[in-house]
Amino acid sequence: MGTIADLRTVAAVRDAIGPGVALRVDANGAWDVDTAVDMIATLARFAVELVEQPVASLDDLARVRRRVAVPIAADECVRTVDDARRLRAIGAADAVVLKVQPLGGVRAALDVASEAGVPAIVSSMMETSVGIAAGLALAAALPELSYACGLATLSHLAGDVVHDPLVPVGGVLTVRRVEPDPELLARYEEPSS
Secondary structure, X not given: OOOHHHHHHHHHHHHHHOOOOOOEEEOOOOOOXXXXXXXXXXXXXXXXOEEEOOXXXXXXXXXHHHHXXXXXXXXXXXXXXHHHHHHHHHOOOOEEEEEHHHHOOHHHXXXXXXXXXXXXXXXXXXXXXXXXXXXXXXXXXXXXXXXOOEOOOHHHOOOXXXXXXXXXXXXXXXXXXXXXXXXXXXXXXXXOO
16 A cells, blocks of 8 residues: 555545445555655545554554544554553554454453553454454454454455354354364364474
8 A cells, every 4th residue: 555556446445335335444554654644645535434554653653643634543563451551642543453363362352452542443364263253252342343343354265164154144243153173174284294
């Protein structure tokens, strides 16, 4: 994200989905502060809901946030409770993205959410239904979800490890128990040497 082609893509997506659908942009920390400010100012005309991780560090997020009107979400720069406390102390973001696995589990993610002092956006990486279930448990345990979660990533995988995958129905994922199937797990085992 950061080129004319990227901006054209955002424009095309906004045109395709219309004004009634939330649109987010994630720079994965790729920009410096000045580039982030310029890009976010340009992206604002597409009515983006927020920009996720425009710069790499919490200090730089705080600098960007002070210079833009579009809400900023922190992701990769918050991996511990101490990071969350720092985010809150310096006003680095308007929201925090929580992914169960890199945060160390649901309990740790809840602690991060509590200390960050901003709305949480529960998201996932490329997870099987087992990982998605952990994200759903986190989302269900939070007192409020101000933003839609980003947990519908299973379709990006070639397969799953359960017979009844956790996929959205009508745009909604239902909290339920999932159980890995030994035969499906065996497909992904490394061969013995």
